[in-house]
Amino acid sequence: QSTLVVAEHNNDTLTPITLNAITAANKVGSDVSCLVAGTNCAKVAEQLSKVQGVKKILIAQHAAYKGLLPEELTPLILATQKQFGFTHICAGASAFGKNLLPRVAAKLDVAPISDIIEIKSADTFVRTIYAGNALSTVKCNESVKIFTVRGTSFEPAAVDGGSASSEEVSSSAAAGVSEWLEQTLTKSDRPDLASAKVVVSGGRGLKSGDNFKLLYDLADQLNAAVGASRAAVDAGYVPNDMQVGQTGKIVAPELYIAVGISGAIQHLAGMKDSKTIVAINKDPEAPIFQVADYGLVADLFKVVPELTEALKK
Amino acid sequence: MSARVLVGVKRVIDYAVKIRVKPDHTGVVTDGVKHSMNPFCEIAVEEAVRLKEKKLVKEIVAVSCGPQQVQETIRTALAMGADRGIHVEVSGKDYETLGPLQVSKIMAALAKKEEADLIILGKQAIDDDCNQTGQMTAALLDWPQGTFASELTLEGGKLKVVREVDGGLETIMINMPAVVTADLRLNTPRYATLPNIMKAKKKKIANVKPADLGVDVTSRLEVLNVDEPAQRLAGVKVETVEDLVGKLKESGRI
Numbered sequence: 386q387s388t389l390v391v392a393e394h395n396n397d398t399l400t401p402i403t404l405n406a407i408t409a410a411n412k413v414g415s416d417v418s419c420l421v422a423g424t425n426c427a428k429v430a431e432q433l434s435k436v437q438g439v440k441k442i443l444i445a446q447h448a449a450y451k452g453l454l455p456e457e458l459t460p461l462i463l464a465t466q467k468q469f470g471f472t473h474i475c476a477g478a479s480a481f482g483k484n485l486l487p488r489v490a491a492k493l494d495v496a497p498i499s500d501i502i503e504i505k506s507a508d509t510f511v512r513t514i515y516a517g518n519a520l521s522t523v524k525c526n527e528s529v530k531i532f533t534v535r536g537t538s539f540e541p542a543a544v545d546g547g548s549a550s551s552e553e554v555s556s557s558a559a560a561g562v563s564e565w566l567e568q569t570l571t572k573s574d575r576p577d578l579a580s581a582k583v584v585v586s587g588g589r590g591l592k593s594g595d596n597f598k599l600l601y602d603l604a605d606q607l608n609a610a611v612g613a614s615r616a617a618v619d620a621g622y623v624p625n626d627m628q629v630g631q632t633g634k635i636v637a638p639e640l641y642i643a644v645g646i647s648g649a650i651q652h653l654a655g656m657k658d659s660k661t662i663v664a665i666n667k668d669p670e671a672p673i674f675q676v677a678d679y680g681l682v683a684d685l686f687k688v689v690p691e692l693t694e695a696l697k698k
Numbered sequence: 699m700s701a702r703v704l705v706g707v708k709r710v711i712d713y714a715v716k717i718r719v720k721p722d723h724t725g726v727v728t729d730g731v732k733h734s735m736n737p738f739c740e741i742a743v744e745e746a747v748r749l750k751e752k753k754l755v756k757e758i759v760a761v762s763c764g765p766q767q768v769q770e771t772i773r774t775a776l777a778m779g780a781d782r783g784i785h786v787e788v789s790g791k792d793y794e795t796l797g798p799l800q801v802s803k804i805m806a807a808l809a810k811k812e813e814a815d816l817i818i819l820g821k822q823a824i825d826d827d828c829n830q831t832g833q834m835t836a837a838l839l840d841w842p843q844g845t846f847a848s849e850l851t852l853e854g855g856k857l858k859v860v861r862e863v864d865g866g867l868e869t870i871m872i873n874m875p876a877v878v879t880a881d882l883r884l885n886t887p888r889y890a891t892l893p894n895i896m897k898a899k900k901k902k903i904a905n906v907k908p909a910d911l912g913v914d915v916t917s918r919l920e921v922l923n924v925d926e927p928a929q930r931l932a933g934v935k936v937e938t939v940e941d942l943v944g945k946l947k948e949s950g951r952i
Contacts, residue, residue, distance in 0.1 A: 452868070454870070480863040481864075483833075483845075484846070487829075487831075487833035487837070488834065488837040490830075491802055491835075491837035495918070496797055496799040497798075498919070499827070499828045512827075513827065514726075514827055515717040515825060516717075516827065518716075519719050519926065520924070520925045521924050522921070522924075523920065524919070524920040524921075526920060527919075562872065562873045563842040563843075563870055566869040568863070568865075568866065568868045568869075569866050569867045569869075570865040571865060571866045583951075618883070624866065625862050625881070625882065626863070626864060631824065640946070650713075657930055661946070661949060663942065663946070676930045678933035678934070678949075679934060679936050679942055679945050679946070680932075681937075681939070682935060688939050695939055696943070
């Protein structure tokens with residue numbers, strides 16, 4: 386067995402979900418390599434070389450890798466797979482991994498497995514279906530097994546103590562069919578939603594985007610990230626990158642505070658693995674109370690500022 | 699522009715239905731359960747119809763793979779504004795194991811046969827939650843892909859796609875032909891009106907089999923078990939903010 390983990394990064398830092406993917410890769414077998422492709426990624430390769438559980442780092446630098454477009458990375462991954470004969474290829478189940486790995490898989494004529502939450506053996510994986518309402522155990526009989534890894538289901542690999550060797554791999558010619566123009570990332574001083582220890586999320590009960598300020602104030606007291614339900618995103622209160630749920634981000638913080646969220650199935654899919662769930666909703670029948678450890682039936686506009694004040698003490 | 703667009707539409711258990719796992723753990727209960735078009739496929743159809751309304755495409759072909767019942771899903775797409783349908787007939791055991799790889803092969807074969815310039819699909823189906831078919835179809839055709847699209851513009855034979863990524867938005871420019879997958883904010887799908895539903899009954903749905911397209915639908919994935927997830931137990935109701943803060947402190951969460 387040998388596994389290739391495709392590293393996600395911005396040329397400057399490694400995206401945390403790569404560390405979860407490395408842990409998953411080590412459950413398949415101990416021969417784990419990481420591919421770092423980018424325009425100028427020596428710094429990321431340096432960070433990765435210290436991560437525990439990585440044997441070898443493969444570095445590919447080329448101007449064509451700007452924006453990490455799947456049309457450019459796929460030929461590189463195929464060439465790397467051919468050279469080293471990896472039996473498994475994985476990445477985090479982030480927008481990056483989900484965009485890239487199915488393209489690689491189709492080129493190898495293998496069926497990939499998305500967003501796995503458990504590895505039973507080198508060929509058997511567990512993943513959720515129907516927004517987490519069922520768990521499917523899948524045996525993969527493909528010659529090369531390709532999967533993406535749900536970050537919240539695997540501990541991150543330790544970022545020091547490792548000593549991976551590194552090697553340049555040759556870059557393929559640019560495909561040139563796509564061009565990366567720009568990225569507008571939501572600026573925030575708060576922790577990253579996917580990896581925060583505390584998450585405060587708002588739903589349609591917030592009634593407007595402006596009212597999310599109540600949640601930002603609360604989040605500041607808890608060093609929390611702020612998320613939202615799909616209803617709040619659909620209503621235009623907040624951008625989609627804040628969405629927690631089946632089609633948004635999957636989070637599993639130590640503390641999740643759901644404010645004005647009814648608890649639709651597709652929202653629960655994104656947060657029900659949180660260790661402690663608090664729900665604040667004025668409707669005592671809201672389904673969110675069925676998964677909440679602590680439920681407060683109250684008007685959020687009254688109790689959220691009270692909670693913020695109480696935490697200042 | 700005289701482009702032809704293929705739109706994939708998947709028939710899935712309606713999003714509002716509570717899923718039940720079969721007692722023998724082979725899957726979920728589908729008999730007698732309400733089905734609808736996958737919500738992301740509705741967004742894909744809507745986007746194609748809007749392109750046609752702007753006269754940027756000339757024809758929209760709605761494709762669905764499955765047993766006889768998927769024709770209802772194709773009819774819905776036709777009522778929304780697609781011009782004709784293709785029902786790729788897959789039933790029985792083959793339908794049970796039909797996955798994104800096989801569907802991608804079918805879509806790619808149809809794209810060639812129909813000389814399509816653009817394929818629009820939903821980013822993900824709400825049943826298997828795979829999020830693969832668009833990417834794989836693009837790969838098989840060697841076309842570029844604009845996945846998780848929240849904005850789509852045709853500019854001089856190229857497509858500008860604004861994509862939903864983890865930290866915000868990303869803009870890419872891709873050559874056509876291409877595959878685009880629809881994210882939630884791309885548009886709000888229309889409801890089919892009664893006159894349009896009536897008109898849709900007259901539109902044609904062609905019937906093909908995967909073998910006619912040279913596609914082998916054998917799957918090398920084996921579902922061993924489908925289980926219920928562990929249920930979370932409901933906790934306690936607290937009466938006041940002080941009470942809540944006390945409980946959170948007790949449990950060490952704050």
